[in-house]
Amino acid sequence: MSEDTRTGITDAARSFGITPEDYMLPARDLIQMVDPEGRLLGAGPGPEPGHDYPVPADEDLLEAYRRLVVGRRINDQNSALVRQGRMAVYPSSHGQEACQVAVAACLEEGDWLFPTYRDTVAVISRGVPPVEAMTVFRGDWHGGYHPGKHKVGIQSTPLTTQLLHAVGAAHAARLRGEDTVVVALCGDGATSEGDFHEALNFAAVFHLPVIFFVQNNQYAISVPLARQTVAPSLAHKAVGYGMAGERVDGNDLVALLAVLERGVRLVRGGAGPLLVEAQTYRIQAHTNADDATRYREDAEVQEWLAKDPVKRMRSYLTGRGLLADELQARFEQEAEQVAAELRNGLNQEITPDPQDLFAHVYTVPTPQLDEQSAQLAEELIREEAS
Amino acid sequence: MSTRQTTSPDAGSVDAVETAVDAARESTTRAGGAGIPGPRPESPVAPVPPGPVTMAKALNAALADALAADAGVVVFGEDVGTLGGVFRITDGLAARFGTERCFDTPLAESGIAGMSVGMAINGMRPVIEMQFDAFAYPAFEQIASHVAKMRNRTRGAVAMPIVIRIPYAGGIGGVEHHCDSSEAYYAHTPGLKVVTPATVTDAYLLLRAAIDSDDPVIFMEPKKLYFAKDRVDLDALKEQYESGDGPRAALESGGAAVARTGTDATLIAYGPSLPTAMAAAAAAQEEGRSLEVVDVRTIVPFDDATVAASVAKTSRAVVITEETGFASVAAEITARVQQRCFHSLAAPVLRVTGFDIPYPAPKLEHHFLPSVDRILDAVDDLQWED
Numbered sequence: 212m213s214e215d216t217r218t219g220i221t222d223a224a225r226s227f228g229i230t231p232e233d234y235m236l237p238a239r240d241l242i243q244m245v246d247p248e249g250r251l252l253g254a255g256p257g258p259e260p261g262h263d264y265p266v267p268a269d270e271d272l273l274e275a276y277r278r279l280v281v282g283r284r285i286n287d288q289n290s291a292l293v294r295q296g297r298m299a300v301y302p303s304s305h306g307q308e309a310c311q312v313a314v315a316a317c318l319e320e321g322d323w324l325f326p327t328y329r330d331t332v333a334v335i336s337r338g339v340p341p342v343e344a345m346t347v348f349r350g351d352w353h354g355g356y357h358p359g360k361h362k363v364g365i366q367s368t369p370l371t372t373q374l375l376h377a378v379g380a381a382h383a384a385r386l387r388g389e390d391t392v393v394v395a396l397c398g399d400g401a402t403s404e405g406d407f408h409e410a411l412n413f414a415a416v417f418h419l420p421v422i423f424f425v426q427n428n429q430y431a432i433s434v435p436l437a438r439q440t441v442a443p444s445l446a447h448k449a450v451g452y453g454m455a456g457e458r459v460d461g462n463d464l465v466a467l468l469a470v471l472e473r474g475v476r477l478v479r480g481g482a483g484p485l486l487v488e489a490q491t492y493r494i495q496a497h498t499n500a501d502d503a504t505r506y507r508e509d510a511e512v513q514e515w516l517a518k519d520p521v522k523r524m525r526s527y528l529t530g531r532g533l534l535a536d537e538l539q540a541r542f543e544q545e546a547e548q549v550a551a552e553l554r555n556g557l558n559q560e561i562t563p564d565p566q567d568l569f570a571h572v573y574t575v576p577t578p579q580l581d582e583q584s585a586q587l588a589e590e591l592i593r594e595e596a597s
Numbered sequence: 598m599s600t601r602q603t604t605s606p607d608a609g610s611v612d613a614v615e616t617a618v619d620a621a622r623e624s625t626t627r628a629g630g631a632g633i634p635g636p637r638p639e640s641p642v643a644p645v646p647p648g649p650v651t652m653a654k655a656l657n658a659a660l661a662d663a664l665a666a667d668a669g670v671v672v673f674g675e676d677v678g679t680l681g682g683v684f685r686i687t688d689g690l691a692a693r694f695g696t697e698r699c700f701d702t703p704l705a706e707s708g709i710a711g712m713s714v715g716m717a718i719n720g721m722r723p724v725i726e727m728q729f730d731a732f733a734y735p736a737f738e739q740i741a742s743h744v745a746k747m748r749n750r751t752r753g754a755v756a757m758p759i760v761i762r763i764p765y766a767g768g769i770g771g772v773e774h775h776c777d778s779s780e781a782y783y784a785h786t787p788g789l790k791v792v793t794p795a796t797v798t799d800a801y802l803l804l805r806a807a808i809d810s811d812d813p814v815i816f817m818e819p820k821k822l823y824f825a826k827d828r829v830d831l832d833a834l835k836e837q838y839e840s841g842d843g844p845r846a847a848l849e850s851g852g853a854a855v856a857r858t859g860t861d862a863t864l865i866a867y868g869p870s871l872p873t874a875m876a877a878a879a880a881a882q883e884e885g886r887s888l889e890v891v892d893v894r895t896i897v898p899f900d901d902a903t904v905a906a907s908v909a910k911t912s913r914a915v916v917i918t919e920e921t922g923f924a925s926v927a928a929e930i931t932a933r934v935q936q937r938c939f940h941s942l943a944a945p946v947l948r949v950t951g952f953d954i955p956y957p958a959p960k961l962e963h964h965f966l967p968s969v970d971r972i973l974d975a976v977d978d979l980q981w982e983d
């Protein structure tokens with residue numbers, strides 16, 4: 212580790228009153244702040260040094276909860292639209308919405324997010340118009356929003372390739388002297404991919420402000436985590452790269468906000484990259500095309516339904532007297548608006564222009580593409596005539 | 598099979614290659630394919646004739662001039678910093694432009710390519726080096742899935758102004774993994790441009806144009822020509838590049854060049870095979886046959902017009918490449934010429950390529966490489982009735 216790197220980590224950690232040693236190692240147990248019944252945890256063996264997180268401010272909790280209510284509705288609406296045949300496919304993050312909205316909530320406007328196919332709720336929560344986010348699943352183009360405008364990469368399908376894009380985006384920002392933080396998302400199964408390793412190592416060696424946020428939803432399609440790794444936890448993978456790691460209950464929005472909010476500040480302050488593992492569960496099948504009963508028991512799903520992030524946050528906020536019925540109704544109303552926007556947008560018949568097929572392959576179509584586009588145009592004219 | 602035994606430049610040392618290139622240069626009149634002028638006519642007032650410059654030096658100068666011209670250009674890869682690259686193509690760049698603009702990465706080719714994607718998304722123009730042809734394969738997923746497709750995926754919202762420099766092909770007595778002609782993999786991937794220079798002048802001009810291109814360019818450098826020399830004035834080339842747009846146009850719509858004019862048959866070659874083709878044309882001249890040589894230069898976009906015009910004129914063609922022949926660039930060129938020039942052809946278009954075997958060990962490579970004899974044998978087979 213270079214002197215600069217060490218100093219960066221030390222200074223940043225000290226500014227939070229923690230030692231670099233405590234900062235670098237993941238907590239022995241998951242960071243959990245609210246239990247599944249919605250009660251704030253205080254008792255127990257006590258927090259470990261360096262992993263003692265304050266409860267976020269009330270207004271941050273309410274804002275995140277608002278996003279959570281909307282996020283759940285987005286998942287449910289999209290799954291319904293798939294069943295009705297309005298979309299080809301939707302990989303739902305039902306059960307993982309706390310992770311999705313916490314990520315979006317902790318970023319500033321100039322920061323970047325590099326999501327996967329599963330992270331539509333995070334993408335919309337970050338500010339991408341819902342219908343634009345769904346274009347890819349509706350099937351009229353491979354991407355529907357402008358990455359530069361929202362500072363959100365196109366939802367990536369080739370596993371963990373986007374983590375390296377996050378590294379590059381962070382490096383570009385650094386070269387221009389901008390204090391951008393970049394969050395890259397991936398799943399538990401994806402941590403076995405080569406690009407996961409390359410991205411974490413690059414980020415650590417270049418000491419870049421990147422947070423790698425892994426949603427460990429226990430499965431990669433049908434394959435359970437035990438078949439991916441025998442590491443003590445996914446967060447512990449950080450140790451080998453000389454990077455800080457943390458593990459958090461991914462169904463506990465309070466804990467997620469606390470961990471990510473501190474993480475963003477540390478990373479922005481020069482502490483280098485951070486790996487966060489959130490333990491959660493994919494309540495639905497991998498996608499609508501998958502049959503989860505072939506590889507997991509319903510009892511397991513029921514167990515996780517009892518830890519539902521939305522219910523948990525609602526009882527916590529209600530218990531603290533922060534969530535009046537009227538406010539809950541307002542959030543639900545907003546969620547209905549977004550659902551209506553999705554229904555209206557996706558029920559519209561869109562006929563993509565076939566000539567667009569040739570328009571964006573290169574800055575200017577090559578002579579060969581011009582020929583092929585003319586051929587298609589002719590075919591279409593003949594088709595119309597007959 | 599003829600018993601012809603001329604000396605093949607490919608079978609010999611780098612010296613032999615240099616001699617062939619020098620010879621090629623001297624006997625060449627370049628008729629502009631896509632507006633890249635040939636060597637400037639000797640100025641009557643020029644007091645000092647320009648000294649000999651290697652292709653390596655011209656590439657180095659192109660990188661330096663591009664770094665100086667645009668603050669967004671960054672150069673990175675393995676050993677490109679302090680060492681200046683294993684072939685010294687990036688020699689002195691880190692010292693001159695600083696380690697932020699020219700730097701070494703950890704050893705991870707997917708990492709290098711993926712990072713370049715993220716940097717391009719965030720506004721930079723990365724120029725990355727793959728150390729050898731076969732060591733670019735780990736980067737293939739990033740290249741095929743993102744570098745090539747990001748513009749199309751985002752309907753032009755995100756450009757990929759990335760140059761991937763790959764030293765390629767054999768003839769240097771290299772061991773396995775150091776001599777692959779991998780151009781077909783890239784040429785088969787829509788969204789990529791594939792460019793390969795064969796002369797010192799083109800090395801400079803095409804690399805500058807590649808760096809300025811908003812499309813990703815796979816820049817294939819024939820490593821056996823790195824130390825081939827030519828008398829060029831690099832300052833004049835810089836001036837020529839910056840005041841015209843010939844090379845940029847070549848990358849937009851294809852830029853083949855007639856490297857030697859002739860009347861009886863056309864040899865179509867590029868990169869490492871061009872000097873061999875030129876030597877074959879020189880040898881044929883002695884036998885009383887006038888061969889035209891076309892240097893493809895831009896494999897993608899392919900310059901159908903220049904190639905077809907030459908073959909329509911001569912009525913005969915041989916395509917010469919170093920790659921294995923099956924499903925190759927040579928196969929594509931042959932098909933295109935056959936289709937476009939069918940009625941002017943006096944004989945089927947023939948191919949001289951490598952065999953369909955893994956690249957051989959050093960002591961056997963001369964059996965694999967297209968040689969002057971093999972080319973002349975192919976020319977003999979072009980159904981001459983007289």
Ligand SMILES: Cc1ncc(C[n+]2csc(CCOP(=O)(O)OP(=O)(O)O)c2C)c(N)n1
Nearest residue numbers: 329368369370398399400401428430431432
């Ligand atoms: C490089 C690559 N290999 C395989 C796939 C096919 N695939 C899509 S999702 C998936 C499982 C990924 O699991 P995980 O990383 O845990 O994410 P989750 O789907 O659970 O959110 C696989 C194998 C892919 N998209 N990319």
Ligand SMILES: [Mg+2]
Nearest residue numbers: 398399430431
């Ligand atoms: Mg998973």
